[in-house]
Amino acid sequence: MSRRSTRPRLGLGLTAAAVLITTAVVPAPAHGEAPVIDYAITVDPTKQGAAIDDTMYGLFLEDINRAADGGLYAELVQNRSFEYSTVDNRAYTSLTSWDVDGSATVVNDDGRLHANNRNYAQVAAGTTLANSGYNSGLSLRSGAKYDFSVWARAEAGTTLTLTLKDAGGALATVRHQTVKGGWKQYRATFTATRTTTTGRLAVGSTGAAALDEVSLFPRDTYRKQPGGLRKDLAEKLAALKPGFLRFPGGCLVNTGSMADYSETSGWQRARSYQWKDTIGPVEQRATNANFWGYNQSYGLGYYEYFRFAEDVGAMPLPVVPALVTGCGQNRAVVDDALLKRHIQDTLDLIEFANGPVTSTWGRKRAEMGHPGPFGLTHVQVGNEENLPREFFERFTKFRSAIEAKYPGITVVSNSGPAASGATFDTLWQLNRDAGVAMVDEHYYNSPRWFLENNQRYDSYDRSGPKVFLGEYASQGNTFGNGLAEAAFMTGLERNADIVKLASYAPVLANEDYVQWRPDLIWFNNRASWGSANYEVQKLFMNNVGDRVVPSEATSTPSVSGPISGAVGLSTWATAASFDDVRVTAADGRTLLTDDFSGPASAWTHTGGGSWAVQDGQYAQRDVGAANTTVTAGDRAWRDYDLRVTATKQAGAEGFLVAFGVKDTGNYYWWNLGGWGNTAHGVERSDDGAKTTLISKPGTIEAGRAYDIEVKVRGRQVTLYLNGKEWGAFTDDQVAEPFRQVVTRDRATGDLLVKVVNAQPTEARTSVDLGGARVASRARVTTLAAAPSAENSETATPVAPVKSTLTGISDTFTYAFPANSITFLRISER
Incomplete structure (x- = not known):
């Protein structure tokens, strides 16, 4: 079965709150005079433009802004295994996020739960540990169930008293758990009796005991998966209908130590993100320093990323380090044995994703609950390296080894951290000369840049590498930013034969832990909301089409004065x-x-x-x-x-x-x-x-x-x-505010006319569909708001509105509102 047949029919991505109205074609003035026209769009439905892949638009997930721990990963307890360290953050201790009433010591010795899980808490009799999670506390909903678990050890029988509470008192019935003997996992379930955002989990012990991996999960996770994803965030991601999922970074991938595990030193703190660290039972995964200044539990690891990609129908696209650090570190690791180990790890990753259950890594996947393959087709090596020749030397070795063993895998390279410059030019030349299949580009530029660069990919070599636009954003979350990004996206679609994949970044941000702005989806411990940019991405991602229909539009007269100041x-x-x-x-x-x-x-x-x-x-x-x-x-x-x-x-x-x-x-x-x-x-x-x-x-x-x-x-x-x-x-590029692209939905034959009007006046536009026989009514979705408008937890000024356009034919006139994005779905007869 093809991937397209498994995806919902293209719709207009409307919210339940969208307003249904009827819009008429702009009437001609009295006495038969022609309407005043600002722009003209001419479509040629007899010709075919570029085919658009199902994977055109996707998601990029990185644990930045507490996107994973404290975010998408639904675990409510922060620092659940007492692994926080000053290496992660200077303000951290092993008891960060824990309040101790009594005596507790964090221990790292041979009595640990697992070699990867270094620390555990040794508590004295009568001690209570209390955890407030992330943001202002634990967010609990009245009537909802929460699953508690802890690994514990006690030489003599001791009782753990488990409590959920806030300043107003108890939030659930107190639970008691008897602990005796060696390390064992103990479980309990709470049902919240009140709603709160300031809850605390308390674990009290009547005797001396060792505690590790203290956990509290909402029962109502995404798709009800135990130990799974936060439902509202995962549903917002799924609503985008992503064609691919790039993970786990970003700067998270190619920073930190690339070192091996050492019997004498154990896991290296600030070790680079390596996929084998992130699979298996969660209590056996090593936590690690996060490049963005906190600790990552790896509870959301490679297996969970693969599973989420499968759940939302997205192509998985993992990124592995190339032993050249990026994101300002700019260091090439020279160690042939280590390079060979990382290359082998990448081959093992492909086996983990696709191998049979009889293979070493395929068996590990099956043991985690997924006997079937994940269908991995793409692997990216490296991310934003600023040492182009050192990176490409190592990339070439990865590519050769992967293609030799797995010739069906596309190995993706990159072009550095910016849209232009010496690193960009050098890497593109190296990639072209080597016949690389796909090159990842990243840029975070001003809205003006996005309005100026709609034609960026018009001149790219059609016979060269394809483009993966893995990270882009216009440096803000206002609707003005969304308008500029939408104008740019019409150029991405027009060049779908070159730009095969594109993803906005970053995607998630906890409002109390922000390392980077802007972000697509914002959240706290009680709610989440899509930014104006999210509504733009959703409109495009839910209404891609299968093929570009050639079209042209007139432009806006522009006069640029000299640079002055x-x-x-x-x-x-x-x-x-x-x-x-x-x-x-x-x-x-x-x-x-x-x-x-x-x-x-x-x-x-x-x-x-x-x-x-x-x-x-x-x-x-x-x-x-x-x-x-x-x-x-x-x-x-x-x-x-x-x-x-x-x-x-x-x-x-x-x-x-x-x-x-x-x-x-x-x-x-x-x-x-x-x-x-x-x-x-x-x-x-x-x-x-x-x-x-x-x-x-x-x-x-x-x-x-x-x-x-x-x-x-x-x-x-x-x-x-x-x-x-x-x-x-x-500096003479024109920031054109009127952009458009036309695509066709193969399943319905509908034409999708997508128009961006990023200016403060309506754009009265004649549309010529080139003689196409069309129905007299068309469905319309409009995003329109003040350029300064921003969505928030309490207000959504940027939201799609549904309407119906009547009285159209193969030529009609339409007034596109000021500061708007309009999608017209026109049925051909």
Whole structure:
């Protein structure tokens, strides 16, 4: 049976609260005059565009923002096996999240429950341990059942008293459990008598006892699976109807130690995410430091990811480390034996997913409850490596070994951490030359960038590697961000022969544990809600179509003035000094000169840090401060040369020279020694959202003076470093607010006309369906809201609305609302 036959027929992804209204075609003015038209869409239904795979849109899950522990993984107890450590987070101890009434010691000795489960709590008689879980406490619902379990050991018979309570008193009937003998798992079930979000689980002991793996799970998990997923979050993910599931990261994958298990040192803390650590009984899985600053229990491990992918009908796409660290660490591990072990682990992973129950790893899968294969077809090696040649050397070895043993597996490479630049270009060239099947691209840019780059993939080599857009977002959760992403997605669909997979990222965020913004779905311990971006993704993912129908649209007249604005100086996690600032107009006039022989009265401090004139230089002395900007000049300045001498004194990076400064959120700056002092690049900030326009590898040496010059002419900028031209760019791309794409649903023959109008006025549009014979009524779904609108726990201003369009034919006129995304489903007769 094909995958398509198992998926629901394409619908319009409407919520139960959608409003049913009837919309008519825009009528012509009186006296037979033609309606006023702003845009024209022309469709050619006789031709075929790119085929769209079932897997076009998917999900990327990473344990960031407490997305897994404290989120999708439904376990309510935090630090259930007393494994938290200062290696995970400086504020952690082995009893983090536990309150002790009495005497308890966390022990790591030969009496442990399992070699992987290092710590356990040794409690004295009369001691009670209480856990408040995540957020404000345990969230319990009146009448719901909760399954408790604990591994315990006691030499003499002792009784555990198990209690659920909050400040208002008991939340369920107290349970008692007798413990005697060696390690054994004990279970109990609670039924909550009240609803609370501040509950606590208390375990009291009448005698000396050892406790480990203390757990409390809601009975009502996703698909009622014991030890499973939080229902509301999993259902929101499933509602997207994802075509694939990429896991477990992200930066989580290729950071930390790649080391092996050692008999003398045991598991390495901050060990990189390795799939074998995450399978088997949960009490035998080793917890680990998480790159994002907390501990991960691995209760949500590879088996659970595979199972969830199967549950939602998604293609599993695991990512394994390539022994080149990324995400700012930038280190290539040189160890042939370790590399061979990781390659073998990847081969074993494929066997775990697809192998028969008679194979070593297929048997382990079956023992966990899944005798049949998971149908793995793709494996990604590496993630955002910033050392392109070192990464590709290792990737090639993984690829050769995988293709030799499993020729049907697609091995996915990547192009580094950004949408352009030296790493991106080098990796793409290496991937093309080697005939790699698929390359993962990542970028987080401003809404303006997404509006400007709808045609990004139009010019990609049709015979080269396919694109997996594994991570993208427009740096915000307003509807304005969603509009920009939707406009970009029309370009993804138009180029579905190149872009085979695409996933927004990150997907989940616990509002009390945020390391990254924006995020698709937000939650706390009591509720979850989809962002405006979620509604956009859901609309597209539920209404993909099977093939692009060629279409064209007129564009919006646009006039871009020259780059204009004041100038600025800044640092980031660095102390630096600046001298001899000169700004000269193109006609030779001096606009600004400052050698800091006197007070810095021309400069306005708009950021952090500590600035002062010192020894005839303007110095920023706080080595820990970020974005310490000071500005000078007039926002109307244009066509000028900015010259400055800069010297790094100490710190992690270099310094920044700003130009075209309009205000604190809108400017350009040349970031020298940025990204951990690995690159120089120009970034444009649009309302605080940054886009990298040009970048090259480079470092800044402490104590060395650098002569910097920025020449601005119209929208062209040329940059000089120490008297030599470093680079140039022209910022003249148009942020087109009106975008569209047309696809066809093979099952129904319907045309799906998808239109984004990201501007504050309606777009009166003529639609020419090229003579197609269509029904007179069409179904419409509209997302429309103010660009600043954001969904929250208590309000959903961005939600789909259903309507019916009547009186249409192969040509009609429709007014697409201001700031809207509109899907027209038109049935052909």
